[in-house]
Amino acid sequence: MLSKIKEIILEVENFISEDITKVEEFRIKILGKKGLVTQFFSDFRNVPNEEKKEVGLLINELKNKALEKVNSLKDSLGNVSQELKSEDLTLPSSPIEIGSRHPLSVVHNNIVDIFSRLGFTISEGPEIEDDWHVFSALNFPEEHPARDMQDTFFIEKNPDILLRTHTSSVQVRTMEKQTPPIRTISPGRVFRNEAISARAHCIFHQIEGLYIDENVSFADLKQTLMYFAKELFGEETEIRLRPSYFPFTEPSAEMDISCKLCGGKGCNVCKYTGWVEILGCGMVDPNVLKQNNIDPEKYTGFAFGMGVERISMLKYGIKDLRLFFENDLRFLKQFKPAL
Numbered sequence: 001m002l003s004k005i006k007e008i009i010l011e012v013e014n015f016i017s018e019d020i021t022k023v024e025e026f027r028i029k030i031l032g033k034k035g036l037v038t039q040f041f042s043d044f045r046n047v048p049n050e051e052k053k054e055v056g057l058l059i060n061e062l063k064n065k066a067l068e069k070v071n072s073l074k075d076s077l078g079n080v081s082q083e084l085k086s087e088d089l090t091l092p093s094s095p096i097e098i099g100s101r102h103p104l105s106v107v108h109n110n111i112v113d114i115f116s117r118l119g120f121t122i123s124e125g126p127e128i129e130d131d132w133h134v135f136s137a138l139n140f141p142e143e144h145p146a147r148d149m150q151d152t153f154f155i156e157k158n159p160d161i162l163l164r165t166h167t168s169s170v171q172v173r174t175m176e177k178q179t180p181p182i183r184t185i186s187p188g189r190v191f192r193n194e195a196i197s198a199r200a201h202c203i204f205h206q207i208e209g210l211y212i213d214e215n216v217s218f219a220d221l222k223q224t225l226m227y228f229a230k231e232l233f234g235e236e237t238e239i240r241l242r243p244s245y246f247p248f249t250e251p252s253a254e255m256d257i258s259c260k261l262c263g264g265k266g267c268n269v270c271k272y273t274g275w276v277e278i279l280g281c282g283m284v285d286p287n288v289l290k291q292n293n294i295d296p297e298k299y300t301g302f303a304f305g306m307g308v309e310r311i312s313m314l315k316y317g318i319k320d321l322r323l324f325f326e327n328d329l330r331f332l333k334q335f336k337p338a339l
């Protein structure tokens with residue numbers, strides 16, 4: 001009998017149901033007039049004297065636990081059904097606000113998507129960098145102005161440590177880790193010691209591109225960038241490349257696209273030229289390849305770098321760069337939902 005009672009106590013402890021009729025059936029089985037507790041009490045007479053105390057205590061424990069369980073289950077189920085009764089279930093539910101993607105994320109995703117289709121992988125590097133990866137390995141001469149305190153955030157205690165001023169540093173990290181063919185883009189945050197204005201910020205985002213293989217030519221660079229510009233800004237977009245200078249590319253160029261806002265006719269965004277600059281690019285300087293143990297006799301490559309804020313401003317006609325960082329919902333809500 002002892003073990004039978006213990007078994008039922010276990011059953012009570014484990015019983016759970018959300019169905020009020022099942023709970024009631026359970027109550028009748030254990031606590032009903034002809035239930036188990038009543039039965040155990042009537043069998044009590046036959047229990048030998050020396051066991052009476054223990055058995056009696058156990059039957060009482062079973063009774064109390066069963067009562068407690070049934071009451072608490074009935075309470076919780078009863079409350080739910082009362083709540084339901086007091087509410088008009090035909091009313092429409094309260095609206096769920098759907099968030100939207102930040103415009104920088106929308107444009108970042110678009111750009112990553114376009115280059116993924118061309119077989120570019122994604123690589124990342126640290127935001128806190130050293131002089132080698134940001135400047136030296138990229139052929140910046142000692143006296144280059146970018147190495148100046150006025151342009152770069154350095155760590156006071158150790159001038160070798162700085163916040164990266166461009167994502168070109170990830171090019172170097174990629175060349176250290178991989179051997180050609182390399183085809184990768186590196187999106188990320190960059191930092192410059194600039195006064196914040198409608199056109200400049202001390203924190204912004206860049207996407208860097210790097211392609212190294214045998215026989216990579218300037219024509220490959222141009223074709224890749226033309227495809228990119230048309231995919232991002234529309235089929236009718238035209239590009240032009242102007243000679244420029246970067247320490248890590250030779251030759252170097254800046255790329256303009258035909259102004260989206262005026263269709264090339266001239267407006268204040270393109271300063272009445274019909275063209276707006278969107279990125280810097282060029283053929284990787286043989287010195288940079290050499291510095292990174294890649295044979296410049298065997299391999300050539302191209303690189304490019306663009307600012308995500310600048311491209312977003314052109315794509316959406318946003319006039320003030322600070323809007324990206326202020327998190328004003330009236331601004332953010334204008335962009336595509338996150339779905």
Ligand code: DAH
Pocket residue numbers: 165166167168208209246249279280281282303304305306
């Ligand atoms: N790192 C340059 C900047 O921050 C952008 C850039 C220009 C990157 C030319 C490149 C490149 O890879 O080839 O202004």
